[in-house]
Amino acid sequence: MHPWVGAGPEDRRHILAELGLKSIDELFASIPAGVCVDSLNLPPARDENWIRRTLGEMASTNVAMDSMACFLGAGVYRHVQPSIVDAVLSRAEFFTSYTPYQPEISQGTLQVIFEFQTLISRLTGLDSANASLYDGATSLVEAVLFSHRVLRGKRDLVVVAETIHPMYRRVLDTYIEAAGIEVAVVAPGADGRLNPDEIRETAGDRACCVAVQSPNFLGIVEDLPQLAAAAHDGGALAVEVVTEAVSLGLLAGGGSFDFDVVCGEAQSFGIAPGFGGPHLGFFACDSKHLRQMPGRLAGETVDENGERAFCLTLSTREQHIRRAKATSNICTNQGLMALTATVWLEAMGGSGLRELATSCFMRGEELKRRITAVGDPWRIAYPQSPTFNEFLLVGPGSGTDLVKRLASEGVLAGVPTTGWGGSWPDGLLVAVTESNPATDLEALTSALEKLA
Amino acid sequence: MMSIPDELKYGRSHEWVKADGDAVVVGITHYAQDQLGEVVYVELPEVGNAFAVGDELGTLESVKAVSEFLAPVAGEVTEVNTRLEDEPNLVNDDPYGDGWLVKLRGSAESEELLDAAGYKEFLEQESA
Numbered sequence: 001m002h003p004w005v006g007a008g009p010e011d012r013r014h015i016l017a018e019l020g021l022k023s024i025d026e027l028f029a030s031i032p033a034g035v036c037v038d039s040l041n042l043p044p045a046r047d048e049n050w051i052r053r054t055l056g057e058m059a060s061t062n063v064a065m066d067s068m069a070c071f072l073g074a075g076v077y078r079h080v081q082p083s084i085v086d087a088v089l090s091r092a093e094f095f096t097s098y099t100p101y102q103p104e105i106s107q108g109t110l111q112v113i114f115e116f117q118t119l120i121s122r123l124t125g126l127d128s129a130n131a132s133l134y135d136g137a138t139s140l141v142e143a144v145l146f147s148h149r150v151l152r153g154k155r156d157l158v159v160v161a162e163t164i165h166p167m168y169r170r171v172l173d174t175y176i177e178a179a180g181i182e183v184a185v186v187a188p189g190a191d192g193r194l195n196p197d198e199i200r201e202t203a204g205d206r207a208c209c210v211a212v213q214s215p216n217f218l219g220i221v222e223d224l225p226q227l228a229a230a231a232h233d234g235g236a237l238a239v240e241v242v243t244e245a246v247s248l249g250l251l252a253g254g255g256s257f258d259f260d261v262v263c264g265e266a267q268s269f270g271i272a273p274g275f276g277g278p279h280l281g282f283f284a285c286d287s288k289h290l291r292q293m294p295g296r297l298a299g300e301t302v303d304e305n306g307e308r309a310f311c312l313t314l315s316t317r318e319q320h321i322r323r324a325k326a327t328s329n330i331c332t333n334q335g336l337m338a339l340t341a342t343v344w345l346e347a348m349g350g351s352g353l354r355e356l357a358t359s360c361f362m363r364g365e366e367l368k369r370r371i372t373a374v375g376d377p378w379r380i381a382y383p384q385s386p387t388f389n390e391f392l393l394v395g396p397g398s399g400t401d402l403v404k405r406l407a408s409e410g411v412l413a414g415v416p417t418t419g420w421g422g423s424w425p426d427g428l429l430v431a432v433t434e435s436n437p438a439t440d441l442e443a444l445t446s447a448l449e450k451l452a
Numbered sequence: 453m454m455s456i457p458d459e460l461k462y463g464r465s466h467e468w469v470k471a472d473g474d475a476v477v478v479g480i481t482h483y484a485q486d487q488l489g490e491v492v493y494v495e496l497p498e499v500g501n502a503f504a505v506g507d508e509l510g511t512l513e514s515v516k517a518v519s520e521f522l523a524p525v526a527g528e529v530t531e532v533n534t535r536l537e538d539e540p541n542l543v544n545d546d547p548y549g550d551g552w553l554v555k556l557r558g559s560a561e562s563e564e565l566l567d568a569a570g571y572k573e574f575l576e577q578e579s580a
Contacts, residue, residue: 152498291493316514316517322517
C-alpha cells in the first residue's frame with residue numbers, strides 16, 4: 001500500500017482480516033446507528049472541467065468584498081496588501097517548511113520570529129512578546145490563564161469587559177469553565193465605555209485579571225490608564241485585547257499605560273480577510289512574568305563562531321518538555337502568518353503604519369460627520385465617544401435587516417450586532433479603513449439617504 | 453563521588469533537611485543538582501504559606517528540564533533564599549550551603565526522613 005494512494009478493495013480486505021473483522025460496518029460499530037446514513041443523495045460523478053465551470057458559476061453569484069463599497073469589520077479588517085508580502089511569504093524556504101525551529105537549519109525562520117516579537121513588543125509597549133498564537137480569541141484565553149498562574153492560582157475570578165468581542169468571550173468561557181475560573185462581565189456605561197469604579201468594585205481583591213478591549217467591540221477607545229489603575233488597586237493584572245491591530249499605529253499600546261499584558265489579533269497586518277482565517281494571535285507581557293508566558297519564544301544568541309544567531313529559548317515552559325505542567329498547550333506558533341505580519345510591518349515602517357492608521361481614523365471621522373449630516377432616522381449610537389475607525393450605526397430596523405437593505409443599494413454597510421446579545425442597541429458596526437476611497441463614503445451616505 | 457554530609461537528614465525526593473532552631477532549612481542534594489544540570493531559574497514559595505509533606509514547594513529550571521522540589525517535612529515557610537533570584541547557580545555550586553532553598557517552621561525529626569547512610573543506600577537502590 002503506497003502512502004499517497006488511497007486503500008483499494010484488496011487493501012481493505014487485508015486490513016479487515018488483520019483486525020479480525022468481517023466488514024467495514026463492524027469496524028465502525030461503535031458509532032451509534034442514529035447518526036449514521038446509509039446513502040447520500042448525490043448526483044452522479046462529474047469530470048473536473050464540469051465541476052470547475054459549475055462551481056465557478058455558483059461562486060460568481062457571491063458578493064466579493066472588493067466588488068462593493070465595503071465597511072465590514074468587527075474583528076476582521078481589510079487593509080492594503082502590498083505585493084511584496086505575498087512575494088516573500090510564497091518563497092518555498094518559508095512557505096513549504098512546516099514551522100521548523102531547529103537552529104541548525106532554520107536561521108531564516110527564527111530571525112523572522114525574533115523580528116515579529118520585536119515589532120509586537122514595540123507596538124504594545126511591553127518588553128516581551130512571544131512567537132505568536134493562533135488568533136485573537138485564544139490570545140485572550142492565554143492572557144487570563146497567564147494571570148491566573150502569575151497570581152499562583154489563588155484568584156479564581158476574572159473580570160471581563162462586555163465590550164470584548166463576543167466571540168472572544170465565548171472562546172474564553174469554553175476554556176476556563178474546565179479551569180474552574182469564574183467570569184464576571186462588566187457592561188459599558190451610557191457612553192459605551194467602561195466605568196473604572198465599576199471595574200474596581202467588581203474585581204475587589206479576588207480577581208486575577210481585568211480584561212478589556214480597546215478600541216472595544218463598539219469601536220470606542222477606552223480610558224486605559226484609569227482601567228489599569230482600577231485593576232491594580234485590588235492586585236489584579238490588567239489585560240488589554242486589541243482586535244484592530246492597525247490602531248496601534250496611532251494609539252499607544254497598553255504597555256505604555258501600565259497594562260501587564262497586551263494581546264489580540266494581528267490579522268490587520270497584511271492578512272487578507274477570509275472565512276475561517278487564517279488569523280494571527282499575538283501576546284506581549286512584562287518580562288518580569290516571562291516564565292509564565294505561553295507559547296514559543298525566539299531569542300538572540302551567538303553561534304560557535306561568535307556570529308549573531310537565533311534559537312528558541314525558555315522552552316522548558318513548554319509542553320514538549322514540561323508535559324502537563326507546561327504554561328500552555330500551544331507548542332507551536334502561527335509561523336506563516338507571523339511572517340506575513342512581519343513583512344507587512346517592515347514594508348510599512350513606523351511612519352508608514354502611523355500614516356495608515358491616521359488615514360483610517362480620518363476617514364472614520366469623515367464618515368461619522370456625513371452620517372450625522374444625513375440625520376434621522378440614522379444615528380451614531382455613541383456620538384460623543386472617541387473611536388478609531390469603527391462605530392455603531394443605528395437605523396430604521398434591526399442590524400440584519402439594515403445589512404440586507406443596504407446591500408441591495410450596493411453597499412456592504414457593516415456587521416450587524418443583532419443576535420450577539422449585549423447592552424448596546426441593535427445596529428451595524430461600520431468599519432472604515434484606508435481601503436475605502438471617498439467614493440465608498442459617498443455610496444454609503446447616499447444609500448442611507450435613500451433608505452431614510 | 454556524590455557528597456552526602458552526615459549531619460543532614462534526607463527526603464526520598466532528594467531534598468536535604470537541617471534543623472535550625474524551631475525551623476528547618478531545606479535544599480536539594482548534590483546528587484539532585486547533578487541530575488538536573490546547570491540550574492538557570494528557581495521558583496520559590498511565598499513566605500507564610502504552609503505545606504504538607506510531599507507538597508510542591510517550588511520549581512527548579514535547568515538547561516535541560518524543569519523539576520518540582522517537594523516539602524520533605526510539613527511546615528510554614530519562614531524564609532526563602534532570595535539570592536537564588538540572581539544567582540540560581542548557587543544550587544549547583546554549593547547545594548548544602550548558599551544554595552539552600554527555603555526555611556520551614558517544622559521539625560527534622562521525622563520518620564519519613566533518612567539519615568546519610570540511609571540516603572546513600574537509597575541512591576544505590578535507585579541506580580541499581
